[in-house]
Amino acid sequence: MNKIPPETHKSKHINWLRAAVLGANDGIVSTASLIVGVASANSSQQSVLLAGIAGLVAGAMSMAAGEYVSVSSQADTESADLIKEQKEIAANPEYERMELAQIYVQRGLDLELATKVSEQLMAHDALGSHARDELGITEVMSAKPIQAALASAGAFSVGAALPLLLILISSREILIPLVSGGSIVFLVVLGILAAWVGGANIWKGAFRVALWGALAMALTAGVGTLFGASV
Known part of the structure; x- marks a missing residue:
């Protein structure tokens, strides 16, 4: 029989995609919100930039x-x-075969x-069969802590750098609308990608x-305006 080439499915991207999207989204939203909140408190542009940089470093590490x-x-x-399943297979293989057949x-x-399928799969890879079909653990979906951590930190840093760049090209007078509007555009592009x-x-x-990015920036702008007016 001719070997059928494997199909490509989107789910194979799920581990790194979830971490990357979450990181980039948090980077844009948290940093832009921090910038808008500090700027709304009538802080200087240098103070706003410093707060944004501190937010990037702290957020990426977090x-x-x-x-x-x-993920660990x-x-x-x-x-x-x-480990538990391996012990059960070794102690009572017949019960585990019936469990798989069921x-x-x-x-x-x-x-x-x-019954025939369970016998053949148990003979080929007993633990792998039970991991996949009983426990729901597959190679695609299995946890990868280092991959998730690096993807999240890197994506957060990239996302946080975008509103920071807007500070560098903005004057103090238009900083809040530029960072807010630009960050919404970044979020839309991220959502589409x-x-x-x-x-x-x-x-x-x-x-x-x-939507959630706009809500976050609106709330922090309100807090910054409130505290800026009272200080």
């Missing part, structure tokens, strides 16, 4: 640490489940065929990130 810790916890859980019956195979890579509706993705 994203990297947060992603690494959370997921990886630890997956590892513990695999899973295939629930997915639509008749018992005879499900993320949706396109993931195979989703690009306009829905663009609207989603732009």
Whole structure:
């Protein structure tokens, strides 16, 4: 039988795409909001720039640490489940084979065929079969802490750098509208790119990130104006 070439699916991008989109979105939103909030408090342009740079560094490290810790916890859980499953297979292979066959019956195979499939898969790769079909752990979806941390930190830094660049080309008088409007444009582009890579509706993705970014900047601008007027 001729070998069928593997199909390409969008889900293979899910690990790095989630971390990258989350990082870039947070970088733009948090840094732009910080800039707008500080600027609304009548701070100097140098103070606004310094606050933005500090936000970039702190945010990138926070994203990297947060992603690494959370994804490491997921990886630890997956590892513990695999160790437990390996012990169960070694202790009672016949029960594990029947358990696998029952899973295939629930997915639509008749018992005879499900039994044959489970026998062959157990003979080929018992742990891999149970990891995939019982535990839902696959190579594509498995946790990769370092990859997630680097993607998040890098994407956050790139996203945060965009509103910072707008400070450098702006005068103090137009800083708030330029950073706010420019950041909304950046968010729309990010939403479109993320949706396109993931195979989703690009306009829905663009609207989603732009809406929440605008809300964040509006709230911080209000806080900055309030405290700036009271100081």
